[in-house]
Amino acid sequence: MIHDLRQFPRNSRLKADVCVVGSGAGGLTTAMVAAEAGLRVVVLEAGGWFTPEDMTQREEQMLPLLYWDAAGRTTADRRIRLHQGKGVGGSTLHNLNLCKRIDRDVLSQWRGLGHLPPTQWDALFAEAETMLGLTVVPRSDWNRHNRLLQSACEKLGWRWSGLAHNREGCVGSGFCELGCAFDAKNNAAKVLLPRAIDRGAIVIHHAAAMRIEMDANRAVAVQACVTDEAGDKGERWLTVQADQIAVAASATGTPALLLRSQVPDPYSVTGKSLHIHPAVVAAGVFDDPVNAWLGIPQTVECTEFLRPSDHSSSPSRIWIVPAFGHPMGTATLMPSFAAQHREFMLNYPRLAVFCAMLHDETPGTVTPAGDTGVSVDYRLTEPDKQQLRAGLQRLGEALFAAGARQVWIPTPEPLVLTSPGQLKNLATVDVELLGPTAVHPMASCPMNDDPRLGPVDSTGKHHHVEGLWIADGSLYPTSIGGPPQLGIYALGLHVGRHLVAAAR
Structure with missing residues (x-):
């Protein structure tokens, strides 16, 4: 009962x-x-x-x-x-x-x-x-957002696959x-x-x-x-x-x-x-609507940069998936304020957002807070920051390969990239200013x-x-x-x- x-x-x-x-x-x-x-x-x-x-x-x-x-x-x-x-x-x-x-x-x-x-x-x-x-989501049920990641991986020669979900009777509401x-x-x-x-x-x-x-x-x-x-x-x-x-x-x-x-x-x-799998995101602006909120989310993954036993190149601990938010969540993560923020949000239907999730090595600490609460102390180590920076660059590369005309990086002073050649500028970005999220x-x-x-x-x-x-x-x-x-x-x-x- x-x-x-x-x-x-x-x-x-x-x-x-x-x-x-x-x-x-x-x-x-x-x-x-x-x-x-x-x-x-x-x-x-x-x-x-x-x-x-x-x-x-x-x-x-x-x-x-x-x-x-x-x-x-x-x-x-x-x-x-x-x-x-x-x-x-x-x-x-x-x-x-x-x-x-x-x-x-x-x-x-x-x-x-x-x-x-x-x-x-x-x-x-x-x-x-x-x-x-558990079943693999049929390709016929993949929305455009996921197909953009698939397309990018195929163009770049990156390893990718479809994902299995525990769904039954899904109507694709998103x-x-x-x-x-x-x-x-x-x-x-x-x-x-x-x-x-x-x-x-x-x-x-x-x-x-x-x-x-x-x-x-x-x-x-x-x-x-x-x-x-x-x-x-x-x-x-x-x-x-x-x-x-x-x-x-x-x-x-x-x-x-x-x-x-x-x-x-x-x-x-x-x-x-x-450990918390901290993740950073990058958004691509496309000419045609993506409507990423429609349909089943996260049906495609890229594992090209996730190699638990091979760290010979960087990144080697990054898992890439599409990640989209509903309006309130997107507005929270979107950089800038006032008129510029409004301009960004007007592009909401034409956005694709890719996520670089870290297979982290940083050890965090949990302590009690009050009678029922928790406190989490987690400070990214430099090697983990380097992995996220490299992952952020790969996100931009994938978005441009998928056809984005701009790539947005959610720093407090937003970075708007218009060509793949600008991705090298992300090598020194402070990833903690990107608003990382962990789930x-x-x-x-x-x-x-x-x-x-x-x-x-x-x-x-x-x-x-x-x-x-x-x-x-x-x-x-x-x-x-x-x-x-x-x-x-x-x-x-x-x-x-x-x-x-x-x-x-």
Whole structure:
């Protein structure tokens, strides 16, 4: 059943076999596995519960509901925007449905994962793909925006491919980032939640976990408080006593909760290795309308400059995809002010925007902020800045190859390029002035069988606290260089099964 903590009596208490904190890809998968194994499961979700009828396709209405801080969350120095989802379904409510296996080269670099070798990953990926109904988007469904990237790659001889999505019955409205009003996303809320509820799981929304209670070296309960749509704390409290506690509150929320709860961390590895895939964009102005907001977003990728095991040329850690925003989001990212900004926005229908996402090596830090908040300290290293600069140049090259007559670079004083020869001027640009955005936080609680290198082992079980597990993207040992959701679903299956075995 689904409940709203705002309707509970004050200071309520529940008992369960398993309490899962967070209801995204990892949390709901873990909850489903545990419930289908016959365990009593309670899931706590800080955000709300939304149906397709609630998805209004209005930015000013949906951003506060589906994103933390109304999509205004940033790193501590405010240089990088961090888009993170909330609500029953987590970031799978607003993401673009890209599903991709973690590159084999990345998997082969990971060590200390005795319970999760590459062959086990393969089996989990295959299971998750079937569970989500994953299919490659047919070329007939690619919009012009994606075809422009395909065309550029073919002209330049760059490696590219079509992408697989977890969609069913998609009408191509293009409003994926604001939630799907047509219920066409095979996301956690649509696919996993019904299975968990059918087996007795209880999901409580507007319930933000504040701390994990411990008895000696065992986790025994989660204390939560009610939250409103802005994420502010209310006065109603809930304590869930459970034999097993799985934290899947995102790569920022999970370490913050563990640290706030003073969970033992003798080697200080919790929250110390955050990666976020920061990305920069460039916009091309075309003579004919692109109407990039129409149709399925991000069906084409360029992997020419994403080589996890080969850094002989630069860039080697850049993933390129089309990335377009709705009017409010585009206006926020568009450089300049007043009349010049208006002139830029009048070109909105004729814009194509390409994105260079970094397979980052910069280690960020997560710390708690108040009773339920997070603080992220992330400062790009010079090698990562160099990768983004080189990636920005490749974006410009691709846009010109696709037929753009101008390329715009969103620096505070906007750069308007009219020929490929000007791209060399981007070699010294300050990438932190480009308004980088990150949508893939991960690796803040890396799994490793050596407790000196990670707070949990390769089953997701905490090294120092009994009955405590992690089941989200925090577990990745490093950045992965691609969309993380398929791997997080896989981790939910993996951790869920080990949790069930421990509970019996």
